[in-house]
Amino acid sequence: MSQNNTKLLIITGILILFFIGVISDVNAANHGSPEWLKLDPPIEVSDEGFRGVMWCTPHRDISWKMRGTTIHPRFLRVDEDYTVFGITAKYITYTMRNTILYGVRIDIEGADNVSKAIQAARREYPPIDDIEKVNDRESRWSTKSTHVWVTLPEEKNGIGQIYLWGRDRKFPDDSRTPVYHAVPLAFSGTHKQYKPRQYVIYKASSPIIIDGHITEKAWQDAKWTEAFEDAQSPYCPLPWKMTRAKILYDDDNMYFAARLQEENVWGHLTKRDTIAYYDNDFEIFLDPTADAVNYFEYEMNCLNMMFDMWHENDNYRNALANGSYDAPGLRSAVQVQGTLNYHYDTDEGWTVEIKIPFKDMQSHNQDMTKPKRGDMWRMNFSRVQYMHIYNQLFPYLYTSSCEDWVWASTFVGDLHIPEMWGKAVFSDLYAGSVLDEELENAYPILDPPKPPNRRKNDMVRFPACTITLGPDPTDPVHSPAHIVNVPEFEMDRYEVTVKEYCEFLNEEGNSKHYDERMALPELCGIIEDTPGKYHVYPGRENFPAVFVSHDDAMAYAESRGKTLPTEAMWERAARGLSGRIYPWGNDPVGPSRANYDFFYGGSLPVGSFPDGATPEGIYDLCGNVKEWTDSRFYGYPGGADYKHWFNFPFFAPPYPQKNWNWVNRGGGWTTQEKHMAAGYRDSQAAQNAGFRCVRIKSQVFVPLFNGKDLTGWTGNTTGYVPEEGGRLVCYPDRGKGNLYTEDEFEDFVLRFEFKLTPGANNGLGIRAPLEGDAAYVGMELQIIDNSADQYKDLQPYQYHGSIYGVVPARRGFMSPVGEWNYQEVTVRGPQIKVVLNGETIVDANIDEASKYGTMDGKDHPGLKRTKGHIGFLGHGSRLEFRNIMIKKLK
Numbered sequence: 001m002s003q004n005n006t007k008l009l010i011i012t013g014i015l016i017l018f019f020i021g022v023i024s025d026v027n028a029a030n031h032g033s034p035e036w037l038k039l040d041p042p043i044e045v046s047d048e049g050f051r052g053v054m055w056c057t058p059h060r061d062i063s064w065k066m067r068g069t070t071i072h073p074r075f076l077r078v079d080e081d082y083t084v085f086g087i088t089a090k091y092i093t094y095t096m097r098n099t100i101l102y103g104v105r106i107d108i109e110g111a112d113n114v115s116k117a118i119q120a121a122r123r124e125y126p127p128i129d130d131i132e133k134v135n136d137r138e139s140r141w142s143t144k145s146t147h148v149w150v151t152l153p154e155e156k157n158g159i160g161q162i163y164l165w166g167r168d169r170k171f172p173d174d175s176r177t178p179v180y181h182a183v184p185l186a187f188s189g190t191h192k193q194y195k196p197r198q199y200v201i202y203k204a205s206s207p208i209i210i211d212g213h214i215t216e217k218a219w220q221d222a223k224w225t226e227a228f229e230d231a232q233s234p235y236c237p238l239p240w241k242m243t244r245a246k247i248l249y250d251d252d253n254m255y256f257a258a259r260l261q262e263e264n265v266w267g268h269l270t271k272r273d274t275i276a277y278y279d280n281d282f283e284i285f286l287d288p289t290a291d292a293v294n295y296f297e298y299e300m301n302c303l304n305m306m307f308d309m310w311h312e313n314d315n316y317r318n319a320l321a322n323g324s325y326d327a328p329g330l331r332s333a334v335q336v337q338g339t340l341n342y343h344y345d346t347d348e349g350w351t352v353e354i355k356i357p358f359k360d361m362q363s364h365n366q367d368m369t370k371p372k373r374g375d376m377w378r379m380n381f382s383r384v385q386y387m388h389i390y391n392q393l394f395p396y397l398y399t400s401s402c403e404d405w406v407w408a409s410t411f412v413g414d415l416h417i418p419e420m421w422g423k424a425v426f427s428d429l430y431a432g433s434v435l436d437e438e439l440e441n442a443y444p445i446l447d448p449p450k451p452p453n454r455r456k457n458d459m460v461r462f463p464a465c466t467i468t469l470g471p472d473p474t475d476p477v478h479s480p481a482h483i484v485n486v487p488e489f490e491m492d493r494y495e496v497t498v499k500e501y502c503e504f505l506n507e508e509g510n511s512k513h514y515d516e517r518m519a520l521p522e523l524c525g526i527i528e529d530t531p532g533k534y535h536v537y538p539g540r541e542n543f544p545a546v547f548v549s550h551d552d553a554m555a556y557a558e559s560r561g562k563t564l565p566t567e568a569m570w571e572r573a574a575r576g577l578s579g580r581i582y583p584w585g586n587d588p589v590g591p592s593r594a595n596y597d598f599f600y601g602g603s604l605p606v607g608s609f610p611d612g613a614t615p616e617g618i619y620d621l622c623g624n625v626k627e628w629t630d631s632r633f634y635g636y637p638g639g640a641d642y643k644h645w646f647n648f649p650f651f652a653p654p655y656p657q658k659n660w661n662w663v664n665r666g667g668g669w670t671t672q673e674k675h676m677a678a679g680y681r682d683s684q685a686a687q688n689a690g691f692r693c694v695r696i697k698s699q700v701f702v703p704l705f706n707g708k709d710l711t712g713w714t715g716n717t718t719g720y721v722p723e724e725g726g727r728l729v730c731y732p733d734r735g736k737g738n739l740y741t742e743d744e745f746e747d748f749v750l751r752f753e754f755k756l757t758p759g760a761n762n763g764l765g766i767r768a769p770l771e772g773d774a775a776y777v778g779m780e781l782q783i784i785d786n787s788a789d790q791y792k793d794l795q796p797y798q799y800h801g802s803i804y805g806v807v808p809a810r811r812g813f814m815s816p817v818g819e820w821n822y823q824e825v826t827v828r829g830p831q832i833k834v835v836l837n838g839e840t841i842v843d844a845n846i847d848e849a850s851k852y853g854t855m856d857g858k859d860h861p862g863l864k865r866t867k868g869h870i871g872f873l874g875h876g877s878r879l880e881f882r883n884i885m886i887k888k889l890k
Helices: 006-022 026-031 111-124 217-221 358-362 498-505 550-559 567-575
Strands: 066-068 074-077 091-097 100-109 138-142 146-151 159-166 198-203 243-249 253-261 281-287 293-300 306-313 331-337 349-357 376-385 403-406 422-430 459-462 465-469 482-486 489-492 526-530 533-536 626-632 662-665 694-696 713-715 720-723 727-730 738-745 748-756 761-768 779-784 820-828 831-836 839-845 868-873 879-888
Touching: 100 111, 111 146, 111 159, 217 243, 243 376, 253 281, 253 376, 281 349, 293 349, 349 358, 459 567, 465 567, 482 567, 489 567, 498 526, 498 533, 498 550, 550 626, 567 626, 567 662, 738 761, 748 761, 748 779, 761 820, 779 831
Parallel strands: 198 243, 198 422
Antiparallel strands: 066 074, 074 091, 091 100, 100 159, 138 146, 146 159, 243 253, 253 349, 281 293, 281 376, 293 306, 331 349, 376 403, 376 422, 459 489, 465 482, 489 694, 526 533, 626 662, 713 738, 720 727, 727 879, 738 868, 748 820, 748 879, 761 779, 761 868, 820 831, 831 839
16 A cells, blocks of 8 residues: 555554554453553543433443343343433333444334423433424434434324434544434334345456556446445444445456445554454455355455455354465555544545455365356455544554444344355456346345145154264264164154244243344244233244244243254154155255245245155255254264364464354255255354254153162262162261262253251262262262351352352252252253252353353363263261152253
């Protein structure tokens, strides 16, 4: 880039000396920095705001109890007082920008009420100039630090709005209209079928010089993409700065250009393969084979620092970026329209230009070929934008979240969901000649099939059998074929519907399984009337329920006396004993058999594809929504281990622990064609996360202690004595040590009753080996008389029910000493749940709880064990157990 500006040269020189000596390694700031270097500058709040909270107040400093929603940046106040300006509002919605308070939208019902509220607002926010009448219904004015916009309802009983937002240099590009305000969820539904963005890539009409200017003929002939949107569009406010891109190609290279509006162009990272999004940056994501396998990411900042990487597959399948990948032929350049690294003037922005040779990608994606007419790549662009604070040399607010503006929304904010990226289609015509009409109109949304008139609500039975599970056709290295035994089970013919899930929510105690996004009628359609009371948006009754978490799905299943299928059960139903490719057989997938790859722009009523049913009559195992299973995303037996690809300058061991997500199967309405085979394993779902249930023949609790003798137990069989009434009594004077089951258990639900004597102390060992201290080589859940005076100084992690040394339990739910207590322990992967006398006292993920060390500061290698023995750990006290029952979850 070139800038002939004396001011720029002086400032740049200072910055080079400054940052080479202090933060050449960005993470050095995390290990202590000079007091005069403030990487997180203080925020100057406004002298005006709303209800005493000033504009620009950081979220962490807001005195109200705020609930951040799953739709960023929409926030609600938990203890909201809806009386505002003397009127009761229907909705009050707060908007954050980079986690600082930007504004509030107040929705008021009734024209008279709105008029009264506007009069009160004028008194509370007196205008410094005349009130401007925009039209018959809308007016606006400004105070010293606040913009006000008011809207009267169209009808007498309609809803009008009062918008308030801050006037601050941190928001320099705000429109005078309230377009950047978050919308109440009730108004934010699009009610439309969703179509991902598309772009036809034409050949370059003339040579391209990589200098960042993007002024040559080739770029003039190329069209711009649409303006970038928020990563969670269409349910978020628009970005407040314009970003657009262009794409071209020739026989050997891909070319990209972008223009980023920015009033304060600033950057500090210069070393290649530094993580570029520590600055404001521009990013390119390329999936040449449209299968989320071996895709590429390129990041750059305004100093033309390039960070290129390759992804083995998407993050949810446990493969992270390999930063050692370098594209040797890559060329990039930047031009700044303004003054770089200078806060005291206003810039226009910056432009970028990038060339990536095809051969540099083919080296890491063997299935990729040079594009020809009609080829489609999945592609996306991102712009990371931090809040700028203007009272420090280093202007970024590092503790805030960044904004992420993209070409193609992923709905959920995470960019590494290639199936949600835009579709880029290659033409063989030159840009600027004629439009390739056929490709410009490629991938239209189809008319949906006629929904079924009636459905059977029975389940399909599958006898016990042995099958070949796998391979995953997209990842046979980690998920190869192997033999598994499958128990007898029954499976629902259909995915759980909106109506069925709404009925579950309306049952007492189930409101915690409601996600506010379920209210979006085009995606789900379950409307919350009041907490615990829900109804279905008309017409959505037979669509599959979505925005369902794994815990939600399991709770529903258990409430119906069922559970979720394991991967093996799901694949047994989908592939049959013959191992067919698709649920219907080996004939290719197509939109007449399944709902996938945006053919229909959303989910469809269950059972809409009879041609895609299995021979046994199970519908939608392929497409519509992704279905939760009760299996973790571990590699298959015989497969390669998942590796960390932290080949970046600022990462070093120990690396973060993997997140072993739950597996979902079958693909959804957004899923690419190459992922529709029944052997494909996924673990990402949000707007298309649904489920169906199974009932397992052996899905019952079985006795772990037969009440008569210690058959099936080993260890201290003299100190633990079976007695009358099916009791197991621990006598410390008859033997020392622990009593263990002979069998090992992985995931399970254990139920038992216990009765303490005064000062009694015991423990429940889980996933423990037979040797060593179970509290460390396995896990110990405390069984102890908390009321005893001798234990008045216990640590929080030593009270009853606690995971010893790791997770403290809630207290206050124990029966008096000498009375029976009922306890249930659920162990699923790293999730441990303890329920005492009907109250949940522990519900923790041990991986998360120990991420930064344990509470007792000691090593607990047993936390990594996935199976082991169950035991009662004698600590020299007498106590009794009975009704010891277990249900295996795998």
